Amino acid sequence: MPELPEVRTVAVFLNKKVANLSILNTECFFEKMIWRNEVNEFKKEVSNQKILRVLNYGKYLMFEFKDWMMISHLRMEGKWSVSPKEIDVYNKNHLRLQFELSNGEYLKYYDSRKFGTIEIWKKDDYLELSGMEKLGPEPLNSKPSFQYLKDKAAKSNSLIKAFILDQSVLCGIGNIYANEILFAANIHPERITKSLSDKEINKILKASNQILERAINLKGTSIHSYKSGDGEIGQFQNELKVHLRKDEECYECGSKIVKKQVAGRGTYFCKICQH
Incomplete structure (x- = not known):
């Protein structure tokens, strides 16, 4: 399972690729990965959202929008990439979700074991609703005390x-x-x-x-x-x-x-x- 360093690496990569781009369309090929949201509601809330930045907290990958936070947990085998629609960085058979971006490229999620999850919550209460409020501090930057x-x-x-x-x-x-x-x-x-x-x-x-x-x-x-x-x-x-x-x-x-x-x-x- 990817741990903090691996998820931080993915966040840094994605932030360089997708920050300030908007999501135009969403295609989900494995609906069970959409966690604690209705599939149609998830697609509706994600539509036309501008990605302000991509960051992580521990093993959680977060896409920040103006009023919402989209949270991805990679679990065992989850992987994100950015590429043209016709190009797959990873095995195409493992493609579970993709977002069409405003620059013509696609933000894609692959997962061979289908354990990964994604959810979206209002910024006001995403920590509570996602369960992230229960997490301890990251042991980085001379923390915790x-x-x-x-x-x-x-x-x-x-x-x-x-x-x-x-x-x-x-x-x-x-x-x-x-x-x-x-x-x-x-x-x-x-x-x-x-x-x-x-x-x-x-x-x-x-x-x-x-x-x-x-x-x-x-x-x-x-x-x-x-x-x-x-x-x-x-x-x-x-x-x-x-x-x-x-x-x-x-x-x-x-x-x-x-x-x-x-x-x-x-x-x-x-x-x-x-x-």
Whole structure:
């Protein structure tokens, strides 16, 4: 599933391509992806809207209009592109939605597994109606504060791996970056969250900021199928320290990287470096 760096990369790409263009027509080839809106109502509200900008919050991609916000969640395999109608950047059989734009090009959404969703809400209440108001802060730009994370951690009996995957605590971290952050912070993924010291909480904050910012600079991690809007792959997979490195030597101590199910997710870590 695309995580914060991948969705940020897509948002930056789309913003360059479609900002200040208007949507003239909408074609939906898989109506179930239109989430919590009636299909005809969705098409009506989107029609003739000018896209002011494209941005993201965590894993959510947002198209901002004058009075509305259109929200896309890519889930496992969702991809956006901009191209002429007759050209498909991705597999044409996976095209689920397309918008005709005022410059003659098409904003297209592809999804091989059909898990992605899109919805539109008034700006006044989109956070509540979309459920985004429940999201925690993005761990970027020296956020969240130490005190915020310390207070959250002190109340949590969950494993730290589950804690940092909880989108209501930290928004945008998925399995890949959770594994990398915990390794960088030297924290075992099965530690009970409230056992963390102040120093360890600070290490998680620092590692989260550094790793996510580096991944954004490298346009994300392409492991299975992730590509940005122009079909370009990310490069952060070349810098992974533990994720997908089962039985390979740890770059720090030379012991073998372990893979284990933790909090229901495939978790990679070093038993020597993480404690």
